[in-house]
Amino acid sequence: MPGEVRVRFFDRVAEGWSLSAAAVEAGVAKQSAWEWWRQSAPVMLRLVQTRRGGLPVARSDAPPTGSAPPTGSAGSAGSVVVGDRPGRRPLTSEDRAVIAVCLRRRAAGEQITLAQIGDLIDRDKSVISREIARNSGPDGSYHGGLAHAAAHQRRRRPKEFRLVANLRLCRQIEAWMDDGWSPKLIAMILRRDYPHMIMERVSHETIYQALYVQTRGSLRKDLYRRLSTSRSRRHPRTGARRANSPYKEAFKISQRPPEVADRAVPGHWEGDLVMGTAGGVAVGTLVERQTRFTILLHLPGRHDAEAVAQAMIREMRQLPEHLRRSLTWDRGTELARYDKIQLDLAMPIYFCDPHSPWQRGTNENTNRLLRHWLTKGTDLSRFTANDLRQIAATLNARPRPTLDLKTPAEMLNQLLTEPTAA
Known part of the structure; x- marks a missing residue:
C-alpha cells in the first residue's frame, strides 16, 4: 500500500x-x-x-x-x-x-x-x-x-447518524434505560467497555438527540419516559425549589462534624420522603453519603412522624453501629419524633436550613433516580415492601460515576466484610 x-x-x-x-x-x-x-x-x-x-x-x-x-x-x-x-x-x-x-x-x-x-x-x-x-x-x-x-x-459530510446504522447498539441503550440508567451513565459505560471501537459507543448528547429530535436515530419513541424528568422535550432549568415546612430541630446542619462533609468516614446518611399522589402514600428514602447505598422505607397507609420513626428504626437496626453515625433530614413534620430515633439508634440527627434541600444533595439526586420507578403523580400504594426492596437492589447495582463506576452494593459489601475499611 x-x-x-x-x-x-x-x-x-x-x-x-x-x-x-x-x-x-x-x-x-x-x-x-x-x-x-x-x-x-x-x-x-x-x-x-x-x-x-x-x-x-x-x-x-x-x-x-x-x-x-x-x-x-x-x-x-x-x-x-x-x-x-x-x-x-x-x-x-x-x-x-x-x-x-x-x-x-x-x-x-x-x-x-x-x-x-x-x-x-x-x-x-x-x-x-x-x-x-x-x-x-x-x-x-x-x-x-x-x-x-x-x-x-x-x-466526510454529511455523516450518518450512528444510532441509525447500529440497531444492536440501539437495543442495548433501550435495555439500560429501561433499568433506569441515564444517557450520561450509558455513554460512560460504553466508553469504558469499547475504548478503541468508536462505532460501538456514543455520547450522551447523541442519545438525547435521538430522543428529542425527529429522525435522529432508531430508539423507541416512548423512551423519553425513562428519563428522570420524563419530558418529551427539553426545558431550561428554572432553579425553582419546593418550600419546606418550618421546624425547629435539635441539631443544625452547621453542627455536623467535618467528616460528614468530605465523605471521609462511612455511616453518615441523608433522608427524605418521595411523594406520590397528593395526600397519598409516600416512600421513605435513606442514602449513605460515601457509598450512595440506598434503603427504601415502606410506609403503607400513612407517613406521619410515628410511622416514619418506626420504619426507620426497623430498617436501620439491621446495620452495624459503625455504619449509622448520623442522619441529615429536611425540615419536614414527618420527622417530628427524631428524639425517639436518636435514642433507639444512638445516632444524632441534623436538619437542613430552611428552604435548603440542596444541603442533602446526595439524597436529592437519589430521589431523582428513583423517579424512574416511583413516578411523580402516581399512587405509590401499589408498591409492596418486596417491590421496594427490589427497586433498591436494582438501584444499588447501578454503576456510579462518582464511585469510579463501582456499584453502591459493592462498596457497602466491602465495608461489611472489611470493618477496618470503615
Whole structure:
C-alpha cells in the first residue's frame, strides 16, 4: 500500500539511510521519494537529529529554502530551515508518518515524549495526544497510513447518524434505560467497555438527540419516559425549589462534624420522603453519603412522624453501629419524633436550613433516580415492601460515576466484610 511504502521510506531515512538507498529499500521510485522529502524535509530533519541524539533545530520565521531534491544523505539536508506553519492546520500524511515512526521508537524503548513528537511537526503535544487516541487501532497500535485514511473518512459530510446504522447498539441503550440508567451513565459505560471501537459507543448528547429530535436515530419513541424528568422535550432549568415546612430541630446542619462533609468516614446518611399522589402514600428514602447505598422505607397507609420513626428504626437496626453515625433530614413534620430515633439508634440527627434541600444533595439526586420507578403523580400504594426492596437492589447495582463506576452494593459489601475499611 502507498501509505506503508511511505512509512517504510521515512523509517529508513530516520535511521540515517541516504534518500536513494531508502527509496530502493522501500520499493519506491527515486523521483517520488525526492518529492516526499522535499515536502517534509524540515520535519524529517528534526526527527533525524533527535534520533541521533541532537537537539531539534530552531524554528525560523523564514520559509523553507530550496525546492530542488537533495542528492546526499539525510544528514546533508541540514541547510533546510524549518518555517512556521499556520495554526489549526489538519495533520498531513507526512505528519502522521512521523508520529508512527516515533511511536515505534518509543515501543522499542527510546525516550521520546509527546512534546518532542509535537516539536518535530510543529504541533502542540495535545494535538499528538488526541491524534493517537482517535486513530489508534483496537490493539493500541498506530499506523500513519491507516490513521490518515480514518481521519479523512471522519471529515466526510454529511455523516450518518450512528444510532441509525447500529440497531444492536440501539437495543442495548433501550435495555439500560429501561433499568433506569441515564444517557450520561450509558455513554460512560460504553466508553469504558469499547475504548478503541468508536462505532460501538456514543455520547450522551447523541442519545438525547435521538430522543428529542425527529429522525435522529432508531430508539423507541416512548423512551423519553425513562428519563428522570420524563419530558418529551427539553426545558431550561428554572432553579425553582419546593418550600419546606418550618421546624425547629435539635441539631443544625452547621453542627455536623467535618467528616460528614468530605465523605471521609462511612455511616453518615441523608433522608427524605418521595411523594406520590397528593395526600397519598409516600416512600421513605435513606442514602449513605460515601457509598450512595440506598434503603427504601415502606410506609403503607400513612407517613406521619410515628410511622416514619418506626420504619426507620426497623430498617436501620439491621446495620452495624459503625455504619449509622448520623442522619441529615429536611425540615419536614414527618420527622417530628427524631428524639425517639436518636435514642433507639444512638445516632444524632441534623436538619437542613430552611428552604435548603440542596444541603442533602446526595439524597436529592437519589430521589431523582428513583423517579424512574416511583413516578411523580402516581399512587405509590401499589408498591409492596418486596417491590421496594427490589427497586433498591436494582438501584444499588447501578454503576456510579462518582464511585469510579463501582456499584453502591459493592462498596457497602466491602465495608461489611472489611470493618477496618470503615
